[in-house]
Amino acid sequence: MDEQIGTKWMKMKKESEKEKKVIYKTMKRIRMIEEAIAEKYPEGKMRCPTHLSIGQELTPTIISMLTSKRDKAVSTHRCHAHYLAKGGSLKRMIAELHGKTNGCCKGKGGSMHLIDMKVGFMGSSAIVGNSIPVGTGIALAEKIRKTNNISIVYLGDAATEEGVFYESINFAALKKLDILYVCENNLYSVYTPLKERQPPNRNIVETVKSMGVEYTKNLTERKTEDLYKELKLVLGKIKKNGGPGFVEVETYRWREHCGPNYDNHIGYRNESEFMEYQKTDPLNMLEQMLTKEVVEFEIWKEELEKRISDEISRAFEYAEQSPWPEETEGIKGIYADNGSYK
Amino acid sequence: MKFCELVRKAIEDEMDKDETVICYGLGVTDPKGVFGTTKDLHKKFGNKRVFDMPTSENGMTGIGVGAAIMGLKVIMTHQRVDFFLLAMDQVVNSAAKMHYMYGNQLNCPIVIRLIIGRGWGQGPTHSQSLQAWFAHIPGLKVVMPTFAEDAYTLLREAIQDPNPVIYLEHRWLHETNESSVKGNISIGKARICREGKHCTIVSNSYLTLESIKAASYLSERHGIECEIIDLATVKPIDEKTILESVKKTRRICVLDTGFEICGLASEIISMVCINNEIELIDKPIKGSMKDIPEPTSYGLTKNTYLDAADISRKLLKMFKETIVENELMKLKPTRHDIPGDSFKGPF
Numbered sequence: 001m002d003e004q005i006g007t008k009w010m011k012m013k014k015e016s017e018k019e020k021k022v023i024y025k026t027m028k029r030i031r032m033i034e035e036a037i038a039e040k041y042p043e044g045k046m047r048c049p050t051h052l053s054i055g056q057e058l059t060p061t062i063i064s065m066l067t068s069k070r071d072k073a074v075s076t077h078r079c080h081a082h083y084l085a086k087g088g089s090l091k092r093m094i095a096e097l098h099g100k101t102n103g104c105c106k107g108k109g110g111s112m113h114l115i116d117m118k119v120g121f122m123g124s125s126a127i128v129g130n131s132i133p134v135g136t137g138i139a140l141a142e143k144i145r146k147t148n149n150i151s152i153v154y155l156g157d158a159a160t161e162e163g164v165f166y167e168s169i170n171f172a173a174l175k176k177l178d179i180l181y182v183c184e185n186n187l188y189s190v191y192t193p194l195k196e197r198q199p200p201n202r203n204i205v206e207t208v209k210s211m212g213v214e215y216t217k218n219l220t221e222r223k224t225e226d227l228y229k230e231l232k233l234v235l236g237k238i239k240k241n242g243g244p245g246f247v248e249v250e251t252y253r254w255r256e257h258c259g260p261n262y263d264n265h266i267g268y269r270n271e272s273e274f275m276e277y278q279k280t281d282p283l284n285m286l287e288q289m290l291t292k293e294v295v296e297f298e299i300w301k302e303e304l305e306k307r308i309s310d311e312i313s314r315a316f317e318y319a320e321q322s323p324w325p326e327e328t329e330g331i332k333g334i335y336a337d338n339g340s341y342k
Numbered sequence: 343m344k345f346c347e348l349v350r351k352a353i354e355d356e357m358d359k360d361e362t363v364i365c366y367g368l369g370v371t372d373p374k375g376v377f378g379t380t381k382d383l384h385k386k387f388g389n390k391r392v393f394d395m396p397t398s399e400n401g402m403t404g405i406g407v408g409a410a411i412m413g414l415k416v417i418m419t420h421q422r423v424d425f426f427l428l429a430m431d432q433v434v435n436s437a438a439k440m441h442y443m444y445g446n447q448l449n450c451p452i453v454i455r456l457i458i459g460r461g462w463g464q465g466p467t468h469s470q471s472l473q474a475w476f477a478h479i480p481g482l483k484v485v486m487p488t489f490a491e492d493a494y495t496l497l498r499e500a501i502q503d504p505n506p507v508i509y510l511e512h513r514w515l516h517e518t519n520e521s522s523v524k525g526n527i528s529i530g531k532a533r534i535c536r537e538g539k540h541c542t543i544v545s546n547s548y549l550t551l552e553s554i555k556a557a558s559y560l561s562e563r564h565g566i567e568c569e570i571i572d573l574a575t576v577k578p579i580d581e582k583t584i585l586e587s588v589k590k591t592r593r594i595c596v597l598d599t600g601f602e603i604c605g606l607a608s609e610i611i612s613m614v615c616i617n618n619e620i621e622l623i624d625k626p627i628k629g630s631m632k633d634i635p636e637p638t639s640y641g642l643t644k645n646t647y648l649d650a651a652d653i654s655r656k657l658l659k660m661f662k663e664t665i666v667e668n669e670l671m672k673l674k675p676t677r678h679d680i681p682g683d684s685f686k687g688p689f
Contacts, residue, residue, distance in 0.1 A: 074408075106445030115444045122411065123444060127435050133401045134436055137408020144364065144390055144414065164431070167401025174396065334480055336441050336449040336504035 017293060019065070021300075023224065024290060026061040027283050029308050030084050036312045037080075037097065038260035045320070046097040048110035049126075053081030055254035056184055058221045058282040060085035062228050063152055063182065066235050072120045072142070073152040074135035077112045078253075079124035082154050088116035094315040100322035107325045108333075120149075128189075129155070129162030132181070136168040139177035139244075150238055151179040157248075158189030160204050161197055166211070172244040173212035180238060181208075183248040190257045191268040208246040215245035222250065222280040224289075252277035345490040346516040349379040349455075352497035353417060357387050360415065363501060366393045366402070367419030367455070376419050377457070377516050399425055403432035406452045407506075411440060415501055416452040421689075423456040423510065424467045430475075437506035438481035449504040453497070458547070458599060459513030460647050461679035462687045465638035471599035471631070473546070474606050476508040477577040483507045484576040485529060488515065488550040489522035492533070492574060499529050512548040512599065514681040520551065532580035534587070538567035541593035541657060544584055544610050546573040548681075549597045549629075555650035556657065559673055564663050568595075576606060581613060588614050588622075595627035595657060597648060602630035627656045644678055 034054045041050065053060075056078070064085040067073075075082040083093060089104065096103030097111050104115055112126040122138060125131040135153035142149045159165050160183060172179050183204060187194050209216045215234045219227050227249070234245045254274075256263035264271045278284075290297050343351065357363045365383060367376065371394045375381030384392035395402050399420065406416040420426045426433075433454065440450040458471040476484045483505055487493040493511070500507040507529070523535045535550065536557055545553040550572040560566040569587050573579070588594050594614050596607040611626045629648050637643055650673040658665050675682070 104445070105443060105447075108445055109443050113443050115447060117447055122448075123440075125435065127431060130404070130431060130435055133404025133432065134408040134411070136401070137405035137410070138412055139408075140405055141409040141412035141414050144409075145412075164398075164401045164404065167396065167398030168405070170396055170398065171401060171405060333442050333446040335483070336446070336451075 019228070020224075020286060020290060021294070022065060023058070023061055023228070024283070024286050025304060026064070026085055027057040027286070028304060030057040030061070030081050031283055032305070032308050033084060033090065033312055034080060036316070038255065040316065041260035046111070047099060048097065048112070049077075049258050050097065050111040050260070051078040051080075051258050052255050052260065053078055055277070055281070056186060056221075056251045057081045057085070058224060058227065059182060059184055059249045059251065060154065062231050063180075063235075066232055067150060067152065069119045070147075071150045071152065072122050072135070072138045073154065074122050074131040074138065075114075075124035075154040076128070076131060076156055076159070077124070077126045078156070079112065079114050079154075082124070083114040083116065083121050086116070086121045087119035088114060088121045090311065091315045091318045092116070095319040095322045098319040098322070099324070100319055101325040101329070102318070102322040106329065129159040129164045131155075132159060132162075132165055132168045136172050136177065136179060139172065139179040140175065143175065143177055148178070148239070150235065151177070153179060153181045155181065155183050156189070157183060157185040157187065157194060157204070158197065159183070161189075169208055169211050169213060169244070169246070176243045178238055178242055178244075180235060180245045180247070183246070184251045185248055186251050186253045188253065188257070188269065191266075193268070204248050205246065213244050213246050215243065217247045219247050220250035221282045224282050224286055254278075343490065344517055344519045345493050345511075346378040348490050348494035349497055349511065350375075350381060350383070352494045352501070353380065353383060354386070356415075356498055356501045357383070357391065360502075362413060363415045363417065364391045364409065365417040365419070366395050368395055368397055369421060370394055370419055376421060377513070379455075379511075379516075380419060399428040400432050403429040403454070404436055406454075407432060407436045407440065407450055410450045410452045411448045417455065417501060418452065419455040421457060422468050423458050423472050424470055426454070426456050433476070433482070433506070433508075434479050438479045441505065442481055450506050451502075451504050453500045453503075453507045453509055455509045455511060457511050457513055460548075460599070460636070461514070461643070461681070462685070462689070463638045463640065463643075463679070464636065464689070466635035468689070469636045471510070471547075471601075473508075473510055473576045473598075474600050474604060474609070477579075477606065477609075481506065482577065483529060484510070485574065486510045486512075486547045486576055487574055488547055488572050489520045490515075490518060491522040492527045495527050496529060496574065503529060510547065514548045514685075517681070517684055518551070527574060530575050530578045530580060532583040533572045533574050534569065534583065535572050536568065536570040538569035538591070540567045540591055541595055541660065542569045542571060542584070542587040542591045543595045543597065543653075544571045544573060545597040546576065546606070547599050549599055549648060552648060552650045553597060553653055555673060556653035559650065559654055559669070560657055563666075563669065564658065564661070566657060566661055566663070568657065579610075584610065584613065585617055585620065588620055592621065592623045593660065594622065595629065595653070595660070597629040597653065600630060601633060602628065603633050605630050624660050627660060629653065629656060640679055647678060649674055649678070
């Protein structure tokens with residue numbers, strides 16, 4: 001091999017290895033956090049509806065790697081992975097799930113309303129489709145202020161059935177907003193499968209494309225490297241040329257819609273479908289890849305797991321030791337100017 | 343200046359003063375400029391700050407919320423409140439909740455201008471006064487100016503308010519130029535626009551003008567002195583001013599442009615009745631829209647709207663005074679479906 005090409009190849013290999021490790025680390029951390037929540041949820045200390053992101057960690061992990069804290073993101077009821085990948089405080093998230101005063105919303109939001117403005121995570125909504133225009137408005141403000149920051153709007157497949165989705169896409173296309181809509185298609189709206197909700201062969205990406213969105217792509221979490229490359233390409237184009245983008249990513253939710261358990265036995269989806277997606281679990285596949293590619297990966301992985309596990313323990317300790325909000329806190333902060341509300 | 347011109351001036355003055363203010367809505371930049379309230383503003387401030395919008399009420403409200411939490415001050419306009427019903431998710435679940443739900447880390451300074459009205463065959467879906475809907479939601483402020491000068495003052499204050507404010511303009515007020523009576527006005531403060539010792543009339547928006555007419559008649563012909571409180575802000579409601587007045591008069595008549603069931607009039611009457619320091623001499627009077635959709639036909643709307651004659655009749659009954667029908671007839675407008683001869687429609 002030509003020496004120069006050889007060096008370049010080595011460098012590329014090393015860089016891709018580094019990136020893969022970062023992806024693995026972030027995904028693994030989210031997975032372990034979510035599993036810890038699932039394990040502790042039955043204790044009854046986290047008393048709010050909780051939608052776990054297990055199985056859906058890869059896309060937000062990559063998007064957050066490719067964007068900065070200045071770029072904003074909004075999310076849905078299933079927001080843990082989006083929040084954590086963006087760099088949202090773990091301690092404050094766990095405290096929020098516990099309804100404690102140190103929670104990221106002072107205990108007033110709960111699992112479905114996470115926020116960490118320091119890292120550009122601008123909130124998440126319990127109402128399907130509700131945060132789509134809000135994220136679009138953030139992009140409008142960025143454009144008016146000429147900041148060049150990108151807004152990320154996470155949504156699920158069911159949100160593409162809401163009118164406000166089309167209203168927002170239309171406006172983003174009209175104003176050429178720097179925004180990426182990320183539709184994570186996990187096939188179900190609660191327990192209702194896509195086939196009950198949309199005609200066969202509906203292609204969401206084509207629909208959006210026909211509305212004037214230039215950068216669109218159909219993607220899947222089954223292929224980590226491709227997903228990374230494609231998202232990098234789309235985000236790069238938006239950064240460079242402006243204008244909205246839309247991606248639909250195939251993904252799969254492992255646990256029940258809301259809560260800590262598995263629910264394959266209740267009859268709305270079958271075990272074989274679940275097993276099929278388990279086989280292509282991006283985290284597992286990446287782990288296998290890294291085992292082959294990285295020297296002493298096992299040692300690195302063990303250390304990583306230990307670190308994450310310690311961090312999780314500390315976060316739960318922090319949450320449990322945090323005080324409850326004072327009872328009077330509930331009637332405070334309804335308006336931003338306390339003066340005029342008696 | 344007329345009400346509609348002062349609305350426009352309030353927006354213009356705030357946009358001049360504060361470059362974070364933006365203004366949009368369907369028809370904002372069209373030749374008519376929402377009954378003159380936004381006419382030509384885009385020519386002065388450019389299309390980045392003043393723009394027309396897609397016909398997407400819910401989406402555009404959410405977009406306003408997103409821009410507002412980023413620090414812009416958003417003024418959004420709709421030609422009728424009825425269109426805005428498509429946006430209830432964004433106003434109730436987003437705008438109203440943002441500040442509280444996220445632990446006071448962000449505000450949502452958005453003003454939503456909605457036009458209410460009556461008459462000229464506006465019919466079931468172009469005439470509703472839904473202030474009670476908005477007032478029902480914690481986190482919203484609801485403003486309903488009556489006098490042209492107050493429209494200016496309250497709109498400027500609403501734009502600078504760090505909270506979402508629903509600003510309701512009665513279509514029949516746009517062409518009026520009633521100057522406000524003495525005293526300062528601000529959000530959360532009602533206006534006593536006539537003092538009296540016999541009965542408190544709490545009224546809002548266009549109905550305050552009818553109340554004033556009724557009160558003059560009742561004073562001149564029957565010696566009944568009504569104290570008129572123009573609510574101006576529906577939420578947060580000025581409980582203090584209302585209760586103090588009723589403590590004095592011990593009678594109350596509440597007039598509201600909205601529907602009677604679970605409405606604003608019921609709310610104010612209950613506020614007075616459960617107060618331990620008030621013992622009413624007479625049963626309260628409630629004047630609201632009947633629990634029926636507003637019909638369209640000129641022939642069907644004759645007895646739909648409250649006017650000075652109806653208000654006078656209610657109060658004369660309360661005071662057990664003789665009702666002189668032909669005098670009351672003089673308080674009626676020549677045509678019940680228009681505010682005056684200047685109004686020629688079409689909407």
